[in-house]
Amino acid sequence: MRGVITVRRNVKEHWYVKYEEADFPLIQKGWVLPADRWKDFDPFILMAEDWFKKGAFSDHPHRGFQTLTYVIDGRLEHSDNAGGHGILEPGDIQYMNAGWTARHAEEGVEDDIAHTLQLWINSPAELKNSETFYQNVLSEDAPVVEVEGGSAKVFAGEVHGKIGPLNAVVPMTVTEVSLEEGASYIHELPAGHNAFLYVLRGEMAFGEDPVTLKRHGVATLTYEGGAEGKSELEIKAKSRRSKVLVYSGKPIQEDIVPYGPFVMNSMDEIKQAFQDFHAGKFKAPK
Template identity: 40%
Template sequence: MTSIQQRGIERIWTVEHRQNSPIHIAGMVLDPNKMKESDPFLFLAEDWFKKGTFDFHPHRGIETVTYVIEGKLEHQDNKAGKGELEPGDVQWMTAGRGVIHIEDPAEEETVHSLQLWVNLPREHKMAEPRYQNLRAKDMPVRKEDGALIRIFSGSSGGIQSDTKNYVPVTMVEINVEPGAMVTQDLPGDYNGFMYILEGKGLFGKNQTEAEKGHVLLLEKAETGQASEISIKSVENLRVLLYAGRPLNEPIVARGPFVMNTEEEIRQAYRDYMAGKFAE
């Protein structure tokens, strides 16, 4: 029987937030200057914002994964797509070859959200755009003694989400009562990290202590081997865990576009200016 590799915590840091405008506070959970370290994830931003913060804007070559912590977030795109996300909901948007959209809080609302950018592999950079609205109430859940894991993508303890991925990604919301412990299984070749939304706990094989506002980068495991990360709650814990298979491809990022070469970036801007994102 193959042993399961226990993962530890490689590094911990605290998110620093700053006031970008009177209606927008933001912090980088994952630093966009360290994209190689977090591959296939490009960055993760935490935002508090009111209506009017963001205008319509384009994307190409990525997926955006938006998790709403507080408030109601309205979404519109240039192809008559429209929707609303409630607290605990996720929207998984595949920009692919091109999307122009806006995410705006409802009137009088302040939205607190996390938005992750997932890189698309070379062969799917120009995929047809799509949206997956992942309602918290509809997601599969895994229940253990004192723990509930909501599975937005990938699997946990043999329970599988049917969310479609171009890059294999596990995204789970882990809720653990004080004194309880749970483990999350991951393929050995996945890069991963956790962000603590509430509480305090002990993480990984060395029981590293961390609390609300901390980001925990998981130690790498061996490709081809099963791995897991243990989580023990000291105070009521709510943690988001993201992990995915690295692409190991060139990354060229300019503004809202992420491609593999400079020429592809230039082409993205030409296509956008020529109105081809609306086709």
């Protein structure tokens, strides 16, 4: 049964990603969500769009947050110290709860150029010391909401009665919406979630007061903190084969210190994370 609709969503802010060339084996990088605005994006910290080859993101540590990586093109191989391993292809998602002592590697496969979106998601203070775990969600394993002229693939959370297989440690939704030109779709989100979207392909209009965005367009959505029930976002495709990713998450409302590969609640905790890493407390990827 659908919840009571209490909020209609519109675009709050929007922009286009700016890209910079990088030193090989990185190739190009852009910030979908810039890291210095985490208070606005809570529980999301940042999102990076990267093009890279093998060797760009070899063995490195994390603590205190979660990563969610969507593969746009190429193949991505992941390995971590919790025993997680997998090779993902376009449209697949990988999730890792870094917890207390994560070390992992994310690599292009063979001679592929991997093109990915990686989202960093904050973990509440009581979960920053949790166990590391990893999950693959293949594109074909995500349930689909069929609509006229398109579909919505649910990776995480509940959308129109479909429940995504991703087991995140914080409440969130992740949905890939694909529409043909002229098609429209009403997307469902928890009313109390902060939310944003990123246009992967084509051109789409969003909200009751429509804002049109093309490929590489980003928008944050209006919301009412603490609201109950469901909210709706109207999406209309203005070109063929349009596709957008829509993310939402329940705000944690805690101050954080993102510093290098760690996200903690104080600078003392950041220093402790570096000390623990250099003391060998982070086991190597298996």
